[in-house]
Amino acid sequence: MDFGIELRRAIMKLRGAKVVDKKTLDEFIKDFQKALLSGDVETSLVYELGKKIKEKASIEKIPKNVDEREFIIKVVYDELYSILKNAEYQPEIRKKKILLVGLYGSGKTTTAAKLAKYYQDRGIGACLVCCDTSRPAAFEQLLQLSKKINVEFFGIENEKDSSKIAEEAIKKITKKILIFDSSGRSAFEKELIEELIKLKNIIQPDETFLVLSADIGQIASKQAQEFNKNIGIDGVIITKMDGSAKGGGALSAIARTGAKIAFIGTGEAINELEVFDANAYLSRLLGIPNIQLLVEKVKEQAQPKEIEELNFDTFLESLKTMKNLGLMKIFSMLGNPDIPREFVDLGEEKMKKYEAIILFLSTWDFAYFRYILTNFDIENFKKTIEKLEKEQLAFFNGKTFENIDLEDNVVTENIKEIYIALCHFVKHVGATKVMYLLKPEVFIMWDTKIINHYRTYKTVGKIDKSPEGYVNFMKLMQKLYKNGEFPLSNKENESITRAIDRYNFEKYTVSSNKKNKKD
Ligand SMILES: Nc1nc2c(ncn2[C@@H]2O[C@H](COP(=O)(O)OP(=O)(O)OP(=O)(O)O)[C@@H](O)[C@H]2O)c(=O)[nH]1
Ligand SMILES: [Mg+2]
CATH class of the missing domain: 3.40.50.300 (P-loop containing nucleotide triphosphate hydrolases)
Structure with missing residues (x-):
């Protein structure tokens, strides 16, 4: 087991804390110190570090408008950096x-x-x-x-x-x-x-x-x-x-x-x-994504074709070149070093799809997916996807988001079965992300913010996280799309499903995150 696992657990716990008060900070420092001790760091140094973090990240010193968790993590980062930089x-x-x-x-x-x-x-x-x-x-x-x-x-x-x-x-x-x-x-x-x-x-x-x-x-x-x-x-x-x-x-x-x-x-x-x-x-x-380094590395590998921006699309595009970098390294740079090695070691060709899925998931929500993936039954996941591809997903071959008939029970039953099978591994948000990756021309992704927005949408009934809820969401998306209610961009090569997701994400997920930060 590598030294970082305990440290990253401590950070994950801090990130997940509902409120950050003196008690949360003390508890984090205790977890942090325990992790360092288990990594055989000198006792006096561990004590010293704990003291410094307590001083510098004391709740009164955290500036307003700054997320307390990120502030504390930054203090930890800086303290550790000050020890290592001279080496x-x-x-x-x-x-x-x-x-x-x-x-x-x-x-x-x-x-x-x-x-x-x-x-x-x-x-x-x-x-x-x-x-x-x-x-x-x-x-x-x-x-x-x-x-x-x-x-x-x-x-x-x-x-x-x-x-x-x-x-x-x-x-x-x-x-x-x-x-x-x-x-x-x-x-x-x-x-x-x-x-x-x-x-x-x-x-x-x-x-x-x-x-x-x-x-x-x-x-x-x-x-x-x-x-x-x-x-x-x-x-x-x-x-x-x-x-x-x-x-x-x-x-x-x-x-x-x-x-x-x-x-x-x-x-x-x-x-x-x-x-x-x-x-x-x-x-x-510490499981902090080093996107800068990753971009540099990808650029290094991807010559002569330049990659200007690292996002989901360029990610998939550059998977081939990134292969040379080693997936384990990529996960690490994404702040996800705890991905089970088996993922990475599976055969190259076979893995392409899973790699895409996992890479995408890991860029999407670091802390959450680190948790899910470290407790993940890979073999079972693989088998499930293979089975879906032969059956329910195969049903959608040649079909598109625009032309599927969502009033047809066979269609909706297939959607529900895929959704249920994937929820078992990656929960309701992850399931739709994987569905999109497996059939990008058919499925639309959602997340909790998007669900919440459309739940109150006047033209639909209830939207929830159940399989019916997802079918309702797909129906609504199709209806809004057909009514021309999405001001979709004309980005070159952008599919309709991707464009709708981009719209939802920018409008409901990102703006809601910004609003929360301000509050
Ligand atoms: N996991 C891992 N194994 C390593 C690493 N570096 C070396 N090893 C392994 O450690 C073992 C010993 O490596 P050697 O390079 O033979 O060590 P050495 O210092 O030359 O050994 P002597 O010549 O016997 O003193 C080998 O099995 C290596 O594969 C590393 O960074 N990670
Ligand atoms: Mg030797």
Whole structure:
């Protein structure tokens, strides 16, 4: 379980609070502190943070017209950012020598390959040098990795003196970034540290990085200090941030020593390495969508076609290109890192539709859908959609919103069955969103604000959230559309169903949100 889950739960609970008073704030701070402690963050830091948040977000200090929940979350964000921002490190893209050192099994060899790929992708050739002379098969492991990513490899099989290997590599390979992998060791093993000092003197690296696994939590700072004292390090790379509950402890402990965090490892795959960016990390950690970053990433991937605005339509359009980015990353940037991995791991082709659904849902209501999706029976959802597609949805093939006969019982029964099946998974609002995604030419989405508006509409009977209520809503939409009562835009390529939804959304959902903020 990753460290952020508890934190995001605390935030979700705060977001869902009906009123925000002193009691709510105290309770949030308690939840927040508990989450940090479970992430192995130092007790003194946890205490200090709690105190600061209590001061800065005290109810009297929250400006009028600002949502209290968002204000408190912003204070939390800023406090955490102030700890982490100084640990950022910008790696220069140039020819250099990098030495990786660290504890056994911390991820040095994997990280060496990830770094080689990182630089290679940025236009600079890299060579992986095996200076691990103690671990059996270290040579073979690095050799295989270098083949996998197609970078040069240098090693001398059965050579026991790592300094000799380094010397040869430096002599032979002069035009590339050299990345030296070394044997695992603790900072407290004197003899092994002596050997490392010798190796470092021969290499004269431009950058020496200590590779630490997030699993060790706050102990990270002791290792960092000791390694720094003995051999001197330029920064730390924290691996396994994906799988460890203690990542927060490791990060904050390192940041507090004043050391830099050069990269973080976020998975076993070769491309799962990121330059440590405090903003990006915190957005993901706290479940705050980092749309800016997502837009940048999508733009990066979507060349040469520019994506000017990120919305539902461009989202679907760019799904294909975003695929390269990794869906897990996209969800994270949307503030939804808790989406079950299975969603992402299902076969590519098959998943397209579900991806669209989930992406859409997750952009629509973060907190709510994070909750739903983390408690979601994916297999069952998949089966349900497949069944609907063969039966009730197939009924609508070739039909459109304008031409369906809503007085026909067969039509309305099919609508109700689809609606009921989907409500089971994503409730009444989500159900219509999924229906729209599956049959965009037929169904119109609604939400609570839209329902409320049309409930009082003079020309209809009761509109409620029941299946009949949705059929009534569809009838009303069709009637209003046929009477020309929707001042629909003539946006190029915009379908009628989408245009009606845009109209309803802008008129009833958005304006009602604005009104609530003012109150
Ligand atoms: N989940 C996850 N696993 C990682 C990450 N980095 C490395 N690993 C895994 O950690 C294990 C150990 O990685 P290695 O790269 O062999 O570690 P090492 O420090 O070279 O180990 P020694 O050479 O034995 O000291 C492997 O199974 C890697 O796949 C990461 O960021 N996330
Ligand atoms: Mg190794």
